[in-house]
Amino acid sequence: MAQFRYIVDDVDAAIAFYQGKFGFTLEEQYGPAMAILSKDDLQLWVAGPPASASKPMPDGRKPEPGGWGRIVILVDDLDAMVASMTESGVTFRNQIVEGPGGRQILCDDPSGNAVELFEPS
Template sequence: MAAIRYIVNDVGEAVSFYTTHLGFALEQQFGPAMAILTREDLTLWVAGPLASAYRAMPDGRQPAPGGWNRIVLEVRSDLAALVSALREKEVRFRNDIVEGPGGRQILCEDPSGNAIELFEAKQA
């Protein structure tokens, strides 16, 4: 099994965001420190300030949310409608929908600023 871990500022807030807006299910929560969420074959661990993953590195660097690495969630149809619905719920976006050779995509953020790519493949 493989999992992705995101550092978050607030585990409860992250759980609410991913389950309410992006179709994840809560599998297990370890108080305010960490939670395990699933969506189809993706497992996402969200780790808050009380988790061991949040501890400073030996050189003093502190793990923090955000950055440009991201999970990609495929949208099977009508990316624009999904984006519109998420914007009505005040989900933050880093950009507008862009189109490339493989399809269309947009980046939204969880409450801690971690990027999530919503991707709709080009129809053959």
């Protein structure tokens, strides 16, 4: 099983987003500090401000949400998923783009972390 960690602003908001939008299951929660969610062969660890993963580095840099690293969620009907998520207020970074392997779009979770929705060809 692969594990992936996102730094988030609010662990409860992250849990609601990943459960509600993508069907992740909450495995464990450590208050506002951290939660572990799973879907298929992926564990997503979300670390809030109190988590050790959110502590500043020795040089002063502070881990924060955002950036371009992302998990990829495979979907069967990208248009329907985008319509549903748009209706519920999810923010998208771009429009649907097509490539040799399929179609994709990037949305933001509640903390601004990228999530790629991908519909294979």
